Amino acid sequence: MSSDTLRVERETLADGSVQLRLAGELRLDASHDLRARLDALRPDPAAPLQIDLSELENLDGAGAALLHAYAHACEDSGARPRISGARDGVATILELYEPRGKRPCERPPPQRLSTVEHVGNTSWELWLRTRDALDFLGNFALACLAALRRPRSVHWADLGKLCERVGADAVPIVALIAFLIGLVTAFQSAETFKQYGANIFVADMVGLSMTRVMGPLMMAILVAGRSGAGFAAELGTMKVSEEIDALRTLGLDPLSFLVIPRVVALVLMVPLLTLLADLLGIVGGLLIGMSVLDLTLTSFLNRLSLALDLWDVGTGLILSVAYGVAIGVIACERGLATSGGAVGVGRNTTSAVVTILFNLVLITSVLTILFQMWGI
């Protein structure tokens, strides 16, 4: 339907008031220029106005709302508008959309914050988040102690499935990525090793880097993206759909029921994935050693056994246990702190992944320094 379905005629009445006679149809798709059309026929905005609807055959909700809004605007300019003559069907719609008695809006529309306000808000939110996170950590520690005293208080039934989700389901992607990391690391350094005739040391480099930091850290980043984000989104959705509240009302503690099994699954699975990553990373390095650096399998493995000791793998595993705890605790904390529907779930899932990544780097730095100090 086009806008010419509405016709407007102007007439100046004997008392000096302006009468606008609307005829035809005033519907949503014919309403876009209503105000401009009516204004164009009223050179004096303050002149008394009568809107005659006696020839208006059809009116819909949008037309009625815009007509009322126009009359309201005319009232503000002193025109004292009067709408009259509406036929039965039109009058009912007009009445349905009558704004009289409408409650004022309770709050202004969301405004764009100034930089200072934004910094202030963010700082305040950061403080609240830190406080809540510490609160969560305290409660988690207490729940762990309670679980040690009464292991049956924890919902262990889910542990198998969680281990499968975190560990077994991640094996293909972990294997592929670890293999490629080992391969790329060795390939990037192969040329340099060749120049110095130090081809054999590719075994040292790949072995040490994969087992001590690279393997555990890359796997932790992968698990953070897969399982950390998954847990945060899962718990966040449960929170906004009141499932967490339902657990509480059933006398079940979300920490024992949901958080501890997830953290335990991560603590068990991340070291296993790390071992797999160590192995496949080294295989990637071996492949480059044999194909690009002319090493034999025996020479590579002999050198590797000289370069690596058990503590190299051990420190990586210690790191991976710490990573597992961090990923589980942060993901669950962020998930349980979710509010505000789908947007909140998205926001807290993002926040969980970013916080986990930051903490992974932090843990790596602290533990690496400690390992150095302890000589391992």
Place this chain on the structure above:
Amino acid sequence: MALIEARDVEIGFGGPPILSGVNVDIEAGEIFAILGGSGCGKSTLLRHLIGLQAPQAGTIRVQGEDPAVARQDAPPFGVMFQSGALFGSLTLTQNVALPLEEWSTLDADSIATVAAARLALVGLDGFENHLPAEISGGMKKRAGIARALALEPDILFLDEPSAGLDPVTSVELDELLLKLNANLGVTIVLVTHELDSLFKIAKRCVMLDRDAAGAIASGDPRALRDDSTDHRVHRFFNRQSSGAAPA
């Protein structure tokens, strides 16, 4: 030809059909209800009528078109989902304004005016700038109706509009639907459990049954209540448990 037509529709999710042989004709200007006990497929049938899911067999036509195809242009009908399905990141005004911004030629001021009027129509004046997370479940449903009405649709599909509303709001909503139907000629198709609301507003209905995996009755709900000899229909309309002896 009826405005909405379902012919020998079979609905399922790969396994045995949950509904089969469903035939529905809804005429323009009708208020039509889809009834039945929990889990009988009422909402699923509604999702098929609006083209969100395709039937395993049979045809569905809305205004002579496959609803899934019709929805690709400006939506020919408004839909209110059971929980409102509002966009959580948008205020109520923005939720209602979204289809207007996409499909109408109105300027921003006019869109804001129309959106506010729609919200006032469903009794949500004063809450224009609230986010969905800040309002109650009943208010979300009403906001969902306001959004469904945004483009002045000829057909309105409502999934349990009165469920969870307080009695006053529920009656007001029934009156609003009657007004929209009587004065704007909007055809209304609703899924409902609320018998009071059903008798007040629906002119015809179809009743589905889980065990029968299909429709077991159709017609004027008052006539079905008073005259049906089918014990399942009788139990439903007279709020009797399945253990109760047929009257």
